[in-house]
Amino acid sequence: MKHLLNLLAAVALLVWGTYLVRTGILRVFGANLRHVLARSIDTRPAAALAGVGVTALVQSSTATALIVASFVGQGLVALPTALAVMLGADVGTSLMTVVFSLDLSWLSPLFIFVGVVLFISSQATPVGRFGRVLIGLGLMLLALRLVAESTAIMVQSPAVKALLLSLSSDILLEITVGAFLAVVAYSSLAIVLLTATLAASGAIPLDVALGLVLGANLGSGMLGVLATAKSTVEVRHVPMGNLIFKIIGVLIAAPFVGLWLRWVRPYLGDPSTVVVLYHLSFNVLMALLLLPFTPVVARRVEAWLPKPDKTLVSGRPHHLDPSALSTPSLAISCAAREALHQADIVETMMVGMLRVIKDNDLRLAEELRKMDDTVDELYSAIKYYLTKISREALGEEESRRWTDIISFTINMEQIGDIIERVLQDIEDKKIKKNRSFSAAGMAEICELHARLIDNLRLGMSVFLNGTVRDAQKLLEEKVRFRDLERTYAGTHLIRLTDNTVQSIETSSLHLDLISDLKRINSHICSIAYPILDSAGALAPSRLKAVLVDDNSQALQ
Incomplete structure (x- = not known):
């Protein structure tokens, strides 16, 4: 029971660290990120690259979705271009997953120490907010080490070994569980990192881990839809289109998980590397395959969610987006x-x-x-x-x-x-x-x-x-x-x-x-x-x- 509580606490710490980094980056660079996106989306390929860069910094495709959705709601960006940004945003999240999968645990105490000093000394300034980001990064690295240590101890238990041996791969169940965890944690990045750590320690088989990765990608799309559920129709178009891309990608990739393990697995290293590179390759391939179809998906979304007629003197606020x-x-x-x-x-x-x-x-x-x-x-x-x-x-x-x-x-x-x-x-x-x-x-x-x-x-x-x-x-x-x-x-x-x-x-x-x-x-x-x-x-x-x-x- 003690080791299970340690594992749950480490997972909670990982989710909290991710939240600190995301909110800290948005507080420090929020306005600048909006300007970068606004100036870098003249074409769909450029929009995708802008999505990669911004999301790699923010570490949350959901945050990028909310920013881009607001542009669409204000009429500043066309919906197909916004969907291209989201395809790039998923690649940006995948790149950060690869970075965090590296052994950077030695940076954890440094980040936490420097971050706390900066944050306490000047909380209300950009320096203090940057300290908050460093604290989040340090907690994420610390949490990943704690997860690895907890699972390494747990898998030695005879009961856990028997449970793992009884597991059979059910891709639909794995996708569902991964999506649920991503929504609850409000971060697909945290769930993919957790899955990679569990796979590396032998807590879950690789085929189960890849199914969870697909589910985490689907869950990140659902997050955007849920976060903008009370927003205007124009704002809801972007996360809905992104969710459609996620569904299409998962439907294409799910039948080929076994082939990936058979043909690609031998050329990769440890299970953790397999998981994060699968996550990266999935999003890169989806961006390349689906980028030409952003206008088609945009038209479909606008047909499903038609814009209501608005009069100038309508008492309902038009622009106060809760998300x-x-x-x-x-x-x-x-x-x-x-x-x-x-x-x-x-x-x-x-x-x-x-x-x-x-x-x-x-x-x-x-x-x-x-x-x-x-x-x-x-x-x-x-x-x-x-x-x-x-x-x-x-x-x-x-x-x-x-x-x-x-x-x-x-x-x-x-x-x-x-x-x-x-x-x-x-x-x-x-x-x-x-x-x-x-x-x-x-x-x-x-x-x-x-x-x-x-x-x-x-x-x-x-x-x-x-x-x-x-x-x-x-x-x-x-x-x-x-x-x-x-x-x-x-x-x-x-x-x-x-x-x-x-x-x-x-x-x-x-x-x-x-x-x-x-x-x-x-x-x-x-x-x-x-x-x-x-x-x-x-x-x-x-x-x-x-x-x-x-x-x-x-x-x-």
């Missing part, structure tokens, strides 16, 4: 896209507001007020999505982006509330009372509204690109808009002194409206502050300057 939460940089990108979706709805409300003012359209006013509920729902969804992202896993830039998104969505939500109140005032004080603005007053409102739309679009650009120049321009617009509002309030008072009837009837509404437009503009211009603050481009407070001038005058 991306394990990759902080990816989740931040999803939240930013959803924030822009929220801003698109606010722009629709703002454009419609002028039509209501001009045309007295009560039906449109009601529709626009309902859109504010959508804006509020998206704000809540984005806010709760961001709270699920581990702040500890965010780098300095990503943490700043997290704050920018929260600030942006708050401003959009408040703009929506202001527009809703404006529409209600227009109904109550203008449309129902059959009043209208004077020609001059309407021209002023149209001028302010046009500037407001331009500033909103500029603000969305500032939020998306974060350029300091555009942020400065947006802040300059705040001053111009405030001056214009004061000027138009003055011209309205002049029209009142001239006894303009329309101006008298709508005086309160007119002044409230231009004041509300200024408030909306202030919320829009607030988008620029985080950008300018991070760049050190904010000027000192005007209030502070006034106090200094007053003190100077007092001294004089």
Whole structure:
């Protein structure tokens, strides 16, 4: 019983080490990995090679699947290209399996020691996160040695020997068990390494080991499907297509396990080498054979999972992919896209507001007020999505982006509330009372509204690109808009002194409206502050300057 517990603990340590490496790499290089993939997938062969490189670093084809699936969901990558990346990702995992199968146990204490020192000394920095990766690598190597030691002792037991002698190869059962273990461990890499170690110690026959390897490959495909089960249809296309490739590959390879052992086994070394090289050759052959068929599989997947029709004002979040939460940089990108979706709805409300003012359209006013509920729902969804992202896993830039998104969505939500109140005032004080603005007053409102739309679009650009120049321009617009509002309030008072009837009837509404437009503009211009603050481009407070001038005058 003691040796069995030691074996189970070693397996758990192997799975945990794999998890530490995967999450650590994603936290350190997450954004860069996304950029590498985005720039390296012009053709299917290039996409496959990019998948090999990224997955060899991340050590998880599932993590690569989630990143690529998000690209497809955002419309940045075509599905056939994404499937080519996944074929390369499986090869990348196989290469890392070969590396870890080598006797690197002497590196384990070094990795753990250096990793702990780096992690404890600076946890929240990239150096500390790299220390986490080293700890994971050290634990994986240590776990593999412990598995080998535990199984070497266990196979000496008469009961275990009798059990092993009674085992008969059942390829379907082995594939099922391998797939189950890969899903439970959330890592096909860990299961293949475990299988190789068990085969090397004689705990399982080679034919059983190869069946487990096939099952582990199938399980990695199932992992992607399960991880994206609640995501949008576009995101689910990639793991579904990858699973189809896995199924095809296993169906092709399973009948030839015996032939592999008969013809290839004599040229290889120990059983551990046989297992990892079988895993590598399986994925390499599948990539070469199936790469030309990625468009065919892509069409089939899109037929099975058709894209639903979406309207711009749909209250359901389009981009908040739950499967991306394990990759902080990816989740931040999803939240930013959803924030822009929220801003698109606010722009629709703002454009419609002028039509209501001009045309007295009560039906449109009601529709626009309902859109504010959508804006509020998206704000809540984005806010709760961001709270699920581990702040500890965010780098300095990503943490700043997290704050920018929260600030942006708050401003959009408040703009929506202001527009809703404006529409209600227009109904109550203008449309129902059959009043209208004077020609001059309407021209002023149209001028302010046009500037407001331009500033909103500029603000969305500032939020998306974060350029300091555009942020400065947006802040300059705040001053111009405030001056214009004061000027138009003055011209309205002049029209009142001239006894303009329309101006008298709508005086309160007119002044409230231009004041509300200024408030909306202030919320829009607030988008620029985080950008300018991070760049050190904010000027000192005007209030502070006034106090200094007053003190100077007092001294004089």
